[in-house]
Amino acid sequence: MTTKALEGIRVLDMTHVQSGPSATQLLAWLGADVVKVEAPGGDITRGQLRDVPDVDSLYFTMLNCNKRSVTLNTNDDFTDEVPRSGNASGGGQPGWAVRCAPGGPNDYVYVIVQPVGWPPLTALIGRPELAADPEWATPEARLPKLAKMFQLIEEWTSTLPKWEVLERLNSHNIPCGPILSTREIIEDASLAANEMIVEVDHPDRGTFTTVGNPLKLSDSPADITTPPLLGQHTEEILIGELGLGHEELRLLRSSGVI
Numbered sequence: 328m329t330t331k332a333l334e335g336i337r338v339l340d341m342t343h344v345q346s347g348p349s350a351t352q353l354l355a356w357l358g359a360d361v362v363k364v365e366a367p368g369g370d371i372t373r374g375q376l377r378d379v380p381d382v383d384s385l386y387f388t389m390l391n392c393n394k395r396s397v398t399l400n401t402n403d404d405f406t407d408e409v410p411r412s413g414n415a416s417g418g419g420q421p422g423w424a425v426r427c428a429p430g431g432p433n434d435y436v437y438v439i440v441q442p443v444g445w446p447p448l449t450a451l452i453g454r455p456e457l458a459a460d461p462e463w464a465t466p467e468a469r470l471p472k473l474a475k476m477f478q479l480i481e482e483w484t485s486t487l488p489k490w491e492v493l494e495r496l497n498s499h500n501i502p503c504g505p506i507l508s509t510r511e512i513i514e515d516a517s518l519a520a521n522e523m524i525v526e527v528d529h530p531d532r533g534t535f536t537t538v539g540n541p542l543k544l545s546d547s548p549a550d551i552t553t554p555p556l557l558g559q560h561t562e563e564i565l566i567g568e569l570g571l572g573h574e575e576l577r578l579l580r581s582s583g584v585i
Contacts, residue, residue, distance in 0.1 A: 331358020332547035338362070340394060341401075343370040348390040355393035356540040356549040362564060363394045366401065367583060369557040382531040388554045389537040392527060396555035397564050403584045421466075421473050424506055425481040427489035435506035436492045438480060442466055447499035452483035522549075529553050561585050 333354060340351040340363045348363075348370070355361040363370070372387040422439040440448065442465075446458040457463040457479075462472075469476055484492045489505050496503040507515070513536050518524040522539040529535055530553065540549035565571045565585070579585045 329546065329548065332544055333357040333359035336360065339364055344372055345390060348372075352390055352392055352394070353540070353542065356551065357542065357544070357547060361394040362560070363391060363396045363555065364399050364401070365396060365557060367398045367558075367585065369398070373557065379532050383529075383554065383556070385535060385537075388527075388529060388532070388535055391554035392537065393550075393552050394555055395560035395564065396558055397561045398558035398585045400584045420502075421469070421476070422502075423473075423477040423480075425477060425484045427484045427492050428487055430485070433506050433508040433511070434489050436484060436489050436496070437504045437506065438477075438484075438496065439502035440469070440476065440480075441502065444499065444501040445469075448480070448496075448501055451495055451499065451501075452480055454479060525551050527551055527553055530556065558585070 336354075336358075337360045338351055338354050340348070340361050342348055342351060343365070351361050351363075370387060370391075372390070373383045375384055376386045377384045420439050420441050422437055424435040424437045427434045427436055445464070446455075449455050449458045449463075462468055463476075487495075493503055493505055505511075512518065513524060515524065523541065524536060525539045526534050526536055537551070539551060542549070562576060565576055565579075566573065571579075576585070
């Protein structure tokens, strides 16, 4: 059996909403035992932006895979014992999202203008004279006119679909990337092939689509598993790992501590 990169490391995840949970999810994907500590009411995102009634929202499930969940009232004295036990630029070059045809909300391509890419770009947009024009030829000359520069580029891109714009820019090694809708991301075959988009089975909501692990380690492959139900592992952790008795657990639960 393959040993994960962070196997044997336990992380108490006391974060909620977005930034913290996404960071700890990465640790869990790499093999850490991430225990999500939630108030008895749960992480607020479990109920936010729900697409299916009375189950955890995609907002929550997409940020909390591969974790365990324990409920705990952090305002109670018992809480102190648990943590002690548990342990507009593109890389410095000017870049901008320019509109493409037919002008929908996701019909944009992000273009980065590097010095080496300026001559072929001027040819693509039909303004080859700008490649040698002292007013435009160097990054220093273009810097005060970035808005005008991207306006000129957009006058060309707005006449073409974004995928054609990408094809033409890529053929000249001009850094660029599409602005994708959620549907385009989910249905992108290359993202699925690279396991950047994966499907996960959830006990309540069924199968859902979520992001995969961007960190690909040959000796530590990531298996994306379902996020925990609220308090799913409370008994397992408090009794099985911290040594509490069943009566203690009953008292904690009846008093609202867990």
